[in-house]
Amino acid sequence: MKHWIAFWNILTKDFRTYYLKPPNISWGLIFPLAWTGMFFIRSGRGMESISSILPGVTALSILFGTTSLLAVTVTFEKKNRSFERLLLAPIPLELLMLAKTSGAILFGVVNAFVPVLMAAFLVDLGHVNWLVFIPAVVLISVASTFLGLFIAVAVSEVFEAQTFSNFFRFPMIFLCGLFFPISALPVFLKPLAYALPLTYGADMLHGAIHGGNIMSVPLNLAILAAFCAGLFMVSLRNIRRRWIA
Amino acid sequence: MKTENDIAIKVQGLAKRFGDVQAVTAVDFEVNTGELFGFLGPNGAGKTTTINMLTGLARPDAGTIHIGGIDCxxxxxxxxxxxGVVPDESNLYPELSGFDNLxxxxxxxxxxxxxxxxxxxxLLEAFDLTKAAGRRFGGYSKGMKRRLTIAAGIIHRPRILFLDEPTTGIDVASARQLRQLIGDLHKNGTTIFLTTHYIEEAERLCDRIAFIMSGRIVRIDTVANLVQPIREKHVMQITFANGVNDLSDRLAEEFPGLNFTSPEPGLIQVEADAPIRVGPLVRFLEDRGAEVAEARRIRPSLEDVFVRITGVGADVMRKEKEKSGGNQ
Known part of the structure; x- marks a missing residue:
């Protein structure tokens, strides 16, 4: 019970101090809006293009929202040493880091539904398989957040967090099959595409919105969950090695 | 014979290395339950590294740490x-109020x-922060920040409190208030591990003191035992009103039972095992053109003990205080 009091308070404190701040709310709204607008204009096909660009915009909203915020907030707290206060608390490191990342995960999920809500006003989303879409959104959010954690542990300055995030994010956007099918990628890039967590999330989103996923939903879920667990474990190991060294 | 309950902190063979630098080497000590234990040394001596290992923020390369009987x-x-830990810099959340931080x-x-x-x-009341409870921590003065940081360190009523440089960088009045608070915590039975490079502060507050130098403990004892041998010495300082050449050598020849040093220009320090007769000394100096402005007996302090043991001059410590924003 005592651990959960700590967990809940870390989560609510992060929401108050970071995620519910006007700049971050506007980032969560404007960023997906800008992506949607950009791809909508680029497609030139009118309203019918909305559902085809929805998986990409949803995934990007999650990816950018979670990695940016988590990497920056954790690096900021590490820099001003308030993170030490958390490390001194009598709670297991695993629970502490889950508390720190839960806010970003929720922020990612909320971000994902911004383009979905916008699309719902413009086109009929009755054909979307929500039982696949929602788990995909949650797992992409978890994987992206843990990627942000991995980045935060690897850097020491806030600006480094942003630069290092882009090192992962941009290749992932173009290789994960959101905008170009993986089958259309050069042969030497295909293995790389399958080494990215977003590939499996994107496949699930494509499948949920307009069918035609490459891999089965359980396989995608399993691989994405394995990525989440792997990134979290590696981040915890790095925290122990770098921050409690 | 001490029992496990009598010992709050027990450290044996503690060592820590950062790259090529051996930060802490073979450190051994015990802190008794309810004791106010001072950990003194100049900057870079290994104080913060030791406190980080004791509090779980760093892993020792070698050695053992027992806190409250638990093998850490x-x-x-x-x-x-x-x-409870009060770090050398306030690390609360600047955007939260004092009340919300606690x-x-x-x-x-x-x-x-x-x-x-x-x-x-x-705690806000005890630390005289009730009026500022609703204000953002980021807007607090340095003294208020230190007080709230100490309050945060004891919020859960810890049995053992680690205080890392609690009065560094704050004004005299706040430092005095903090010392009073530390004294009160000690009276209430909290074991306190205090690191500081304000030697006079340690002398005033601590029961026992460990001197650390280049990562090694060079001496541990009670304040009384540390100061005792040096207090048996008779020390006098003679200040000159005019510029005189260093007369230490000639004085040593004339007064073989006395030990003369010149810590700074225009000042001679005399040490002896017996009471020093001022008259012959002053006459000797004035016969050689020196204008004696003042001759006064000095009561040796813990700072003198520290200087003798570590070889670090009081001026070095003073500069460190100034560099770190000390204002005492």
């Missing part, structure tokens, strides 16, 4: 509920809402 080498986070810190220790609100109010 094997279970590094198992004693966290017993300890409430958040209390929640980290699993305290329920009603309990943490009551405790936060109690």
């Amino acid at each position: 080498t094997r279970r590094p986070r198992a004693a966290q509920h017993l300890i 409430g958040f810190c209390a929640a980290l220790y699993g305290m329920g809402k009603a309990e943490r609100q009551a405790r936060a109010k109690e």
Whole structure:
């Protein structure tokens, strides 16, 4: 019970101090809006293009929202040493880091539904398989957040967090099959595409919105969950090695 | 014979290396329950590295740490509920109010809402911060920040409190108030591990003191035992009103039972095992053109002991204080 009091308070404190701040709310709204607008204009096909660009915009909203915020907030707290206060608390490191990342995960999920809500006003989303879409959104959010954690542990300055995030994010956007099918990628890039967590999330989103996923939903879920667990474990190991060294 | 309950902290063979630098080497000490233990040394001596290892923020390369009887080498986070830590820099959340900061810190220790609100109010009152409770921590003065940081460190009523440079960089009045608070905590039975490079502060507050130098403990004893041998010495300082050449050598020839040093220009320090007769000394100096402005007996302090043991001059310590924003 005592651990959960700590967990809940870390989560609510992060929401108050970071995620519910006007700049971050506007980032969560404007960023997906800008992506949607950009791809909508680029497609030139009118309203019918909305559902085809929805998986990409949803995934990007999650990816950018979670990695940016988590990497920056954790690096900021590490820099001003308030993170030490958390490390001194009598709670297991695993629970502490889950508390720190839960806010970003929720922020990612909320971000994902911004383009979905916008699309719902413009086109009929009755054909979307929500039982696949929602788990995909949650797992992409978890994987992206843990990627942000991995980045935060690897850097020491806030600006480094942003630069290092882009090192992962941009290749992932173009290789994960959101905008170009993986089958259309050069042969030497295909293995790389399958080494990215977003590939499996994107496949699930494509499948949920307009069918035609490459891999089965359980396989995608399993691989994405394995990525989440792997990134979290590696981040915890790095925290122990770098921050409690 | 001490029992496990009598010892709050037990450290044996502690060592830590950062790259090529051996920060801490073979450190051994015990802190008794309820004791105010001072850990003194110049900057870079290994004070913060040691405190980080004791509090679980760093892993020792070698050695063992027992806190409240718990083996923290094997279970590094198992004693966290017993300890409170006040770091050398305030590390609370600048965007939260004083009250919310304390409430958040209390929640980290699993305290329920009603309990943490009551405790936060109690500490804000005790630390004279009630009026500032609703203000953002980022807007507090340095002294207020230090007070709230100490309040956050004791929010869960820890049995052992680690205070790292508590009065560094704050004004004289706030430092005095903080020393009073530390003294009160000690009286209430809290074991306190205090690191500082304000030697006079340690002398005033601590029961026992360890001197650390280049990562090694060079001496541990009670303040009384540390100062005792040097207090048996008779020390006098003679200040000159005019510029004179260094007369130490000629004085040593004339007064073989006395030991003369010149810590700074225009000043001679005389040490002896017996009372020093001022008259012959002053006459000797004035016959050689020196204008004696003042001759006064000095009561040796812990700072003199520190200088003797570590070889670090008082001026070095003073510069460190100034560099770190000390204002005492």
